[in-house]
Amino acid sequence: MPAADPAAVAEARAKLDAHAVETVQWHFHESTGCPFWLEKKKELKFDPLTEVHSYDDLKKFPEFEDEWLRGGPVRRWVPQGLADKPVYVFETGGTTGVPKSRIAIDDFRTDYSNFSETLPDKYFPVGSNWLMLGPSGPRRLRLAVEHLAQHRGGICFCIDLDPRWVVKCLKKGQIDHANDYKKHCIDQAITILTAGHDVRCLFGTPKLIEALCLELEERGTSLAECGITGIFSGGTEFTPQWTKFCVEELFGGPAEESGVYMTPTYGNTLMGLACSEPVTKENGYKITYHAPEPRAVLEVVDFDKTDEVVGYGETGRSKLTTLTKEFFVPGFLERDEGEREPPHTMYPWDGISGVRPFSRLAGGTTVGVY
Structure with a gap:
């Protein structure tokens, strides 16, 4: 992959600082801050207003704790400078107890409007309708994809999907029930795709895209024949092996041959959306993500010394910092690990590849439909 220009790297770093x-x-x-951080400020051993001069100074904050995002009152996270705005609350999957929640006002729109600029119009035609084949309910993803469709001039169709029910089925060993629910979701999707709505673009999780392709094949048709030209998908199960299988077996070849283009993304409720470097057969379908700096930063840190990034190509844990007016999260240790990658010409800051569930926690996580 082409290396980033050192001047661009330095400029991006100055912008981040x-x-x-x-x-x-x-x-x-006091006039703009959120109640949570104004209260937490009393416990800090430094003054953030006078002692943070760069991104590196955020290391002065204690490690951000998962539990701070569980339970309420949720309004303690609303900055006073935005208190008169309509507020959304988005939740994480809830696979590990009480869901983490975060407030949102416009961040999800901003993130996906920015992401829209990275989509090739040839395969994601402006004005096209979309299908959202992913989790609904209290999750950011549904509204975000809907905004993406609207931002690009289209209308978004959504299926009804509750991943928490799938997780319950899997934890009880009710594999047949989980598969029945997956089939229910795929049936909803095919109903939309075959109803004459001219849907050209699709978001789906890897498992659901695969299930959709196989069910369409069973019915004697395909994504391309249903009119789909552009797909974006995300999740830790988006691997080079799956991508190769998807492109070569399910789609019928790379976009130039099949007419179906797919781009991976890596996102969550706290970060927003990380973009991928181009994924091709020539680079072994390697998937490398870059966070949307300066609004969010992903670092690959040592498993034990979490204030230290690992070397390029080395494995570590994913550490997230969110930096928007709506939400500030310094140094949140994700439930993922991967390899640190160097800056890219398109994204002149560090990236992460090989994203997968954090090995020391993986046994306690049920991935479900993702």
Whole structure:
């Protein structure tokens, strides 16, 4: 992959440093800050308003704790500078107890409007309708994909999917029930795709895209024949092996041959959306993600010394920092691991490849439909 220009890397870093300072000033100033951080400020051993001069200074904050995002009152996260705005609350999957929740106002729209700029119009035609084949309910993803469709001039069709029910089935060993539910979701999707709605673009999780392709094949048709030209998908199960199988077996070849283009993404409720470097047969379908800096930063850190990034090509845990006016999360240790990758020409900051569930926690996580 082409290396990033050193000047572009330096410029991106300077932008991140300035953005980090600006974000901290917002969240810790009495007139604009959120109740959670204004209260937490009393416990800190430093003054964020006077002692944060760069992104690296965020290491002065204690490790962000999972539990801070579980339970309420959720309004403690709403910055006073945005208190008069309509507020959404989005939840994580809830696979590990009480779901983590975060407030949102426009972040999900901003993230997906920015992501829209990376989609090739040839395969994601402006004005096309979309199908959202993923989790609904209290999750950010449904509204985000809907906004993406609207931002590009289309209308989004959504299926009804509750992954928490799938998780319950799997934990009870009710594999048949889980598969029945997956079939129920696929049936909903095929109903939409065959109803004359001119859907050209699709979001789906890897398991659901595979199930959709296989069911369409069983019915004597395919995604391409249903009119789909552009797919974006995400999740830790988006592997080079699965991508190769998908492109070569399910789609019928690369986009130039099959007419179906797919791009992977890596996102979550806290971060937003990380974009992928181009994934091709020539690079072994390797998938490398870059966070949407300066709004969010992903670092690959040592498993034990979590303030230290590992070397390029080395394995570590994913550490997230969110830096928007709506939400400030310094140094959140994700439930994922991967390899640190160097800056890219398109994204002149570090990336992460081989994203997978964190090995020391993986046994306690039920991936479900993702």
